[in-house]
Structure formats: structure tokens, C-alpha cells
Amino acid sequence: MGKAKVNQGIDLSSYKDVWVFAEQREGEVVNVSLELLGIGRKLADARNSKLFAVLIGACAESYTESLIQYGADGVLFVKDDKLNQYSTEMYTQVISNLINERKPEIFLVGATTIGRDLGPRISARVGTGLTADCTRLEIDEADGKLLQTRPAFGGNLMATIITPDNRPQMSTVRPGVMEKCEKDTSRKGNVEIINNKLDFSKDKVDFVELVKHMKEQVQLEEAKVIVAGGRGLGNKEGFELLDQLADKLNGVVAASRAAVDQGWVDHDRQVGQTGKTVRPKLYIACGISGAIQHVAGMHEAECVIAINKNEDAPIFNVANYGIVGNVYDVVPKLIDALDQVDDILKAVE
Amino acid sequence: MRIVVCVKQVPDTNEVRIDQATGTLIREGVPSIINPDDKNALEAALQLKDQNENVEVVVLCMGPAQAKEAIKEALAMGADRAVLLSDRAFAGSDTWATSTILAAAVAKIGDFDVVLCGRQAIDGDTAQVGPQIAEHLDLPQVTYVQNIAKNGDKLRVERALEDGHYVLDVEMPVVLTAIKELNEPRYPSVSGIYNYFDDSERPEILMWNVNDIDVDMTQIGLKGSPTKVNKSFVPTQKFEGERLEGSAKEAVRKLIVRLHERQLV
């Protein structure tokens, strides 16, 4: 079979259903896969079609039921122990074969480090369009095509992309943005075991080992309260102050890219276009200017507080409450005030 | 060893501003730079060249004529020669079409061991071109590369994950995409700057157009792109929130009251 081509006048109507890639690592299905089922459900319902999860690796067998319970109508389960560990070539082979065979109309992949490796390879093998890092997906009422919205220019611009003449319409979807469905334990669906012939000789990459970060993982995406620091802190020690504030609020410390680039904190604390997207209840931005690349990662927070000595800092445009002042002046007072909440409230009355 | 490094000239998105009236990007006066991840890719190639005998680093760039500045910078950093792919026929290419063009050029350069790309460009932000080049050329790929070492006649590569990394051994030829953690790119040398800038005709720079590469015309340019931009818009600013005035102490007290109202304290 030769190389795929695009825009070859295929019969679009022969493509049906929404598929999502249920990414698993070491046997556990990652969170974004469930978010994909959430948006996938909405899209499938809008198209009057079905939602399938593609799960690769025998080690993840225990998750097949919950994929149904989170919204899938069926699971295409490639139950193969040789595929427990991610491999670009093998996963691309499996999925491309399935796509060519069954012709889904839409295929979604989580924009994780693995998803962004896999998505483009599949789309190039199959010969279709792929839109990266989508933050919004909708069905066009007029003609049923998928409208894929995503940030570009470092978040300065949003673009809505379409794949008019090729199928499946593929998107990688930014983690932390889409909502999962409520888990419905009564929900039933079909788990189909897939056993296609694979050519392992085409895999030229040898997996040697997985090395996990030693330190305790920072789960920014799950945090309800985040205290973030930026260039305005001026030095690494400023983060110790933020640690104190975060402790008082049972929150987690994060940072803008500027602070990470300075070496004041690790990259896994970075919020923004090239960091993590977070949706906490409370986000306190300290000494962060609010460049659009940072805002892209936190503008969904329910309540944003900004503390910055520059009154023109763009962060104030996205903050519910803004204090113009020196972080080293305001934050200690805030820490103290959090111990005196009752007194303050009484004084106000 | 021949290493082909794909670089893209991009506007410095840190400097990009929005025209609030028209909702479009203001590009005038925004400096053009080599895409940062591509610089890491180039630095990796140059380090391999520093540490081994007989390594040739060829820079490949698809872009308008002004992208020559990016190529000159790459040469001033130490690359051996460069190809600028420039043609009207390439305009409007999405990642499929772009990777098709670049793959054809890489194939024409030929006899290569590694194709190094930056993971993602700061304007398109897709991170798709590297893997798609690999697919077009039928080569293995490793993305998110944070370390490269020789391991016999293979490369031992560290591939970053969100919470750790894979260690992988890969045969050459291979496509690798670089992230900023891979290295600290060197500055162009002063002698390199004086050598390559200002002289418009440099023998080290080849100019190729669509006729110089073997490519299916239906798969390039706007017509050959499977994805199309339906519309683009500037993300709307949220409402203007409340500015808490007064001394730090007063502002903090006001904040506590409001947070209490929202049941956050």
C-alpha cells in the first residue's frame, strides 16, 4: 500500500461515529481520556452516532467497564501484552488499521506528551487533517462538521479549524479543559476484543526503561487552591513566602514560565501555554504580569486574585480582585489576616 | 554523520500585540527569531559535531525570502550549510503540506543519519510537523527529546513525559524533536556573524523552489492542506475585576471579606 494522500474526494458519508483514544500508562487510564469521553459524548449525541473508546494494552483491562460508565457506547480493546508499553509505531499501526477498517468520523486524542507524539503520526499515516491542542469542540449545525478551536501565537490568537474533505476529523485535546461525564455505574456497553495482525519488525525504537521523577508529584490540575509566583518575586526565596500562603489555604504553589526559566521552581509547576492548564477555585497570582501565555493556562479559575506593583499589568484584566502593591508587603499581611478572619469580619459589621 | 536540522523563522510571540480595534495581530515591528525549540535542535546537532569526527550539519528552512536571516544565524552558530525552501506554491500549507515539502527536501539532501526538529513552533503551536515528516519518510521518531547520547551505532535518547522520562534506543536514520530542556543553545559567534550577515550571496546557502524537490503538487500549499482555518479571533478579555484600594493592610482586609462571601475562607 502506497503513502496516503489527502483531499482525494472520499465519500464523507461513509464515515460514522466518534472515537477517543483512551490513553493508559502502566495500566492506568489517564484522566484526560475520561475528559475526551465527556466531550466525545456531546459530539456523538449531536451527530446521532456512537462513541467508542480505543484502549490498547492488556494491562489496562480493568478499565474497560469504567470507560463505558464514563460515556462510551463501546470499547475497542486491543488486548495485547506486547502493547502495554507505548510505542509510536505499534500504536500508530493498530489505530490506523482500525480507522481504515471501520471509518470513524471523528477521532480525539488527549494532548498529553504521548498523545502529541501519536496524533500526528496517525493522521499522516491515514491521510487526514489533525488539529492540535483544542480547547473547544463543537458540531457545526449547518453541515455537521467538527469545529475545532485552539490557541495559536502563544495564546495571542484563537483559531477555529475545520477538516472539510478528509476523515476522520482528528484533534488532540488539551487536558484539564473538557468536562467528564458523571460516572454512571448502571450504564452498559460493548467491549470488543481486537486482535489484528501486527508487524513488530517495523518498530525501530527499543524501550529501555521508564524513569519517574523522584520528588512528590505536583498535581496542579487537581488543586482547588493555587498560589502562583512570577518574575515579580525577584528571586527563589520569594517562593518560600508563597509556600506559607499556600499552606494556610491548603493549596499548591505554581509559577509562570518566567519564574521557571529563572530556575526558581521546577517546570512541573509551570502554568500556561507551554505548562499546565488549571481550573482551581482560587488562583492567587503574585508578581505575575499576566502575559497571555500565562493567562491561557489559568483563565478558567473560578476566582482570580492578582497582586502586582505595576498597575498596568495585564493580569488585572483577568482578576476578580486586584491589589496594586509589593508582593513582599501584601502577602505577609494576607497570611496574618487569614489567622484573624473572624476579627476582620466582626470589625466590618 | 549528516544531521539535517529543520528550523522555522517565527515572530517573537512574546512581543506580539493585538490590535483591539480589528481583533488581529500586529506583526509590524515584531522581531523575527529562530523558533526556540529549533535552536535547541540545532545546538544538539552542533554538540554532536563538536564531539565527533566527520559530522556535517545541514540546516533546512521553509519560508519566505526573509527567512534567510534565520539561516544566517544558524550558520553563524556553526552549521555547515543550509537550504532555504521558498516558493509561492508552498503558501497556505498546513502541517500535512509543510511536512510533505520538508520531507521531500530532506530526501533530496539525502544520506542523512538524523533529522532534528524543534518540538513545537511558537506561532503555530501544533508540534505536528516533526512526526509527520517522520511518517512521510517512513522513519522512526522520538519526540520530547531531553537528552541524546551515542550508544554504539544507535542513539540512546531520553524522552520526556509529564512526570518522568523514557530511556529509548533508536536506530538511525531517525527523526528527533527537541524540547528546551535538551540543552542551552550557544550564541552565534562574532566571526560567524561577520561572515554570514550582509553578504547576500553565500555559497553555503542553497535556494530551492518547488521544482527542486520531488513532491506531489496536489499535496502542498493551501489546496493540499486537509485542515483549513474557518475563522480566527482574539480571545476576549474577561470583565474588569475589582481593584482593592488603600494600604496593603486595608486591601487585604477587604479581600478577606470578599473571599469569605465567596466561601473561599
Added chain:
Amino acid sequence: MDFELKSTHKMLQRVVREFALKDVAPIAAEIDVTERYPIENVRKMAEMGLMGIPIPKEFGGSGGDELGYAMTVEELSKHCASTGVILSAHTSLGSWPILKYGTQEQKEKFLKPLATGEKIGAFALTEAGAGTDASAQQTVAVLDGDSYILNGSKIFITGAGQADIYIIFAMTDKSKGTRGISTFIVEKGTPGFTFGKLEDKMGIRASSTGELIFEDCRIPKENLLGKEGKGFGIAMSTLDGGRIGIAAQALGIAQGAIDASVQYMKERKQFGKNISKFQGLQWYVAEMETKTQAARLLVYQAATKKSKGLPYSKEAAMAKLFAAETAMEVTTKAVQLFGGYGYTKDYPVERMMRDAKITEIYEGTSEVQKMVIAASVIGR
């Protein structure tokens, strides 16, 4: 006459700017307080090829021009005048004379390591009794078989102790007055060559300024630079070029002060608004900016003339005179704009003001520059 920078210079400016922001600026305050020579940055500058910008490639240099060199000193000095003068003294004073007057062997032996930055260069003319009156040299050099023996001392030498290669001026024939001065290359570590007092200075404190002492210091006669008796001419022509470096340093200091002031004015609020909104202060900025740009044009013109091989003495003197006075004026005004905060070490402008003063004094005082300019215009 094209006032636009060529892309070579734009690129060089961009690279040095990035380096200055990333590596030079963060330590500028610290090295001023501790008087610490920023050896780590000097090494980085060597790696980048900045230590030999106008030196031809065949002698290990970068094959660039005076304009690129001047712009480099300017960009460094914006953030750290000490780093600026370290480069300037090394290049204009320590390296250039060997390029211009050295034999092939001397260029191979001394110029190459200077151009690559492997070694640092310095220039020693000033003595306790010979400042502006440079011809009043007391240090003597006596030919003895295969060597010269040096006796005497030099003061206020930039790079004292840090530099490896020193261009020394000494009398070989007292009876001939100015025409009895000769030039020698002396390496650190030569027996009989020691360092004396290091000055505790008002500004450029990370650049080591100190005394050189020669006591029966024996150097090979091959270390004579140029011919005997030609030393004074060598000194004067070297200082002509050095003036461009110092003018560039002063220019950088002025620009750095303007940049810092404008940023502060946009942050500081009084009477309910940013002080950048007050017209009186806006006018100060306009004056500072205009003078600094005028200085820039003089510096770039002098540098360009030198690169083209045209006479540049007068232009270099004008550039140094004007840029130094501008730097002093602009930095003083900058401290004023910062108000009380400008007087503290929390902000960089008090350092910039202290740094600026020396540019009116060394490598020919402003009064000397006026002598040079007047002589050029009026003649005898």
C-alpha cells in the same frame, strides 16, 4: 550616508544584548559592592568571540570592525560599566597596539591569545608624576645584552593583576625627551614585575585599577614593540582608539540610566498618577534622550572612520568628550528622577552615576580632548 545599521551589526547587537541581560546585569550590583572581577563573564565573552572583535581572524580575532566593537562595549556598559571597561581596555589598549605595531612573531605570540580571550591585555602609561603630562615618564628601560631591564612604577592601571599581557611605556633615552620613550610587552609573572596598591574607587569598582612595580625586571629584547623612541607616538595613537571604547562605555551608561529611569517612572505613583505623566519630568527624559542619541552618532561615526582607515583622532576626541559629559549629566538626572530611592543601592542609578564620572577623566581628560579637537580645527 546611511544611518540604518546593517544586518551584521543588528545581529551582533541582539546577541550582546541577550548576553548582557542574561549574564552581565544580574551580577552588576554585587560585583560593584564586592569589587569582584567578573571572571566567569569574561570567559563567556571569550567563548562568544567578543574579546577580539576588531582583530583579524588570522590572529585569532573575530574579523569584525570598530563599530561592532563599540556597540558591544555600549551594550555591556548599559548594565555594567565595569564589564564595559574591562573589554574596552583589553581590546583598544591592550590588543590593538600589537596589531598595529607588532612584528609577525609578536602577533603570533601575544596577539593571538589576547584576541581569543585566553589572555587579558592592559596598557600602562600613567605614572604618579605623569598623568595628563604623559611625556614625563620616569620608568626607565636599559638595554643589557639580550634584554631590557625595567625600573619604575605605573599607577591607575586598568586590569592590574588580572591582565596577563601589559603594554608598558618607559624611557630608553632621557636626553631625547618625548622621543626617548619606547614601548614594551611585559607578561605577568616576569621576575621583577609585581603589583602594588589596588585603588578603592568611586566607580567601575569591579575593574581592578592598580599599581605596577618594576624592579630590575628583565624582559627579552624581542619584547620591544615598534622602534626605540617611537613609544610616545604609539601611546597617543593607541589612546585615540581607546577613546572610542570609553566613549562607547559612557554612551552605554547613559542609555542604561535612561532605560532604568523610564521604567521606574511608569511604576512610581505620586499625587495619584505615575510620575511619567508629569511634563517637567517628561522634558528631562527628552533632554537625556536627545543628548544620548547625539553621543551615539558621534561614537558610531568615529568607529566607522577608524574601520575605514580614515583619520579619526578628532572624531574620537569629540565622541569621548561629549559622551562622557552626557553620561555624567544623564546619570545625575536619573538619580534625581528616582528621588530618594535613587540614592540607595536598591536601584542601579547611583552606581551608574559613580561609574560615569571616570569617563570624563581617564584615557585623556575632557580638557585633553578639547585640546585635541581645538588643535585639529585651528591648527597651529
